[in-house]
Amino acid sequence: MxxxxxxxxxxxxxxxxxxxxxxxxxxxxxxxxxxxxxxxxxxxxxxxxxxxxxxxxxxxxxxxxxTPLIDKSLEITFQECAQLIKSRRSIREYQDKDVPRAEIERIIDVARYAPTGHNMQDVQWLVINDRAYVDKLRAIGADWLRFMMKTNPQMAAMFQGIVEMLDMGRDMFLQGAPAVVAAYGEKNNPMSATDCAIALSYFDLAAKTAGLGCCWAGFFYMSAGSYPDMIKAVALPEGFMPYGALMVGYPKYKYTRIPARKPARIIYRK
The missing domain is CATH 3.30.70.20 (Alpha-Beta Plaits)
Structure with a gap:
């Protein structure tokens, strides 16, 4: 057939x-x-x-x-789309409230429609919303930050300030987020990095409409691909690695204005 x-x-x-x-x-x-x-x-x-x-x-x-029909009554205007994108913020202050697994899965169900190279749809997800496990990652991350300060001269100055904040009791690794969502893919797939970044961007925007806030977890992503203790804790299948991650939680504060941004820099060719 x-x-x-x-x-x-x-x-x-x-x-x-x-x-x-x-x-x-x-x-x-x-x-x-x-x-x-x-x-x-x-x-x-x-x-x-x-x-x-x-x-x-x-x-x-x-x-x-x-393959459901598109519900035309749910189509949004350009202005609505623009406000969603422009009002999205990197959230670093969270309520002391768990993020239910069902809610994360609901958002991933939307994010899985993100485009992928050659429509391979090979993006996979790592969800850590268990508070004890997130705290474990936090502790490993703090060790990684101190390790980076001592062993990476080029970044030592930046990491010194971060470690000082750690020593003052501030979570500089995951910003107190109750959950982490990472996208991972095969190491030998040249499109994994791009595909995962796009999927996480979809998740980031969809999460906002569900009342959640996200912040790109660059330190987590960096350590999960290179630091042995974090690699062990993340425990991805052989041949895979994370290509991006988000801190996820319910925002502690609400933003009322859209901050200014640099003008778009555009080159046209004729």
Whole structure:
């Protein structure tokens, strides 16, 4: 059975599926069909199913219940989108409140729709929302910060101030966040870093609409890829590494204004 089949009773022969899909052949006046021997060439992007105005195309690997209709009543305006993006803040002060696993999973369910190179969809997720385990990471992270100050002369000045804050009792590693969400991928996939960064950006924005706040956990990401104790604590499968992470929690404070940003620097070519 072909990956893509057409319901001839409802197909209007518009040919849109062939426009957006390179493995579908269409000749005006005839029904579209999948080209022979193209199963492996299919990206599983779902464009053929998504664009058909009559729902006449079926993809064997995408059951109808996995391809819901777009609810036009939920479409947002450019202004609404702009405010969401511009009002997103890096949150470093959190309520003393756990982040439920179900809530994180709900956001990941949205973030998994982020684009990936060649539609490989290889981004995987590490969620740490157990307070005791997060505290363990915090302690290892503090050791890593001190280690970096002593062994990395180029960054010693920056890390010295951070370690001084640590010694004063401030959590400079995870900023008191109750949860950490990381995206990881295969080391030998050249797109892993980009794919994970995009997926985390989707998570970051979606989390805001769910009442959560995030901050990119650069120290965690750096240590989880190089510091033996953190690598052991994170315990990712062999051949994988994290390519980004977020601190996650319920914001302690609310922001009422959008801070200024540098103007966009744009080069046009003719």
């Amino acid at each position: 072909a990956l893509v089949t057409v319901n001839k009773d409802t197909c209007t022969k518009c040919g849109l599926c062939a426009v957006v899909c390179s493995i579908i052949y269409f000749k005006e006046g005839s029904y579209p069909r999948q080209l022979p021997g193209t199963d492996e060439a299919c990206l599983r992007c779902g464009h053929c199913v998504g664009i058909c105005p009559t729902g006449s195309l079926t993809h064997k690997e995408m059951p109808e219940e996995q």
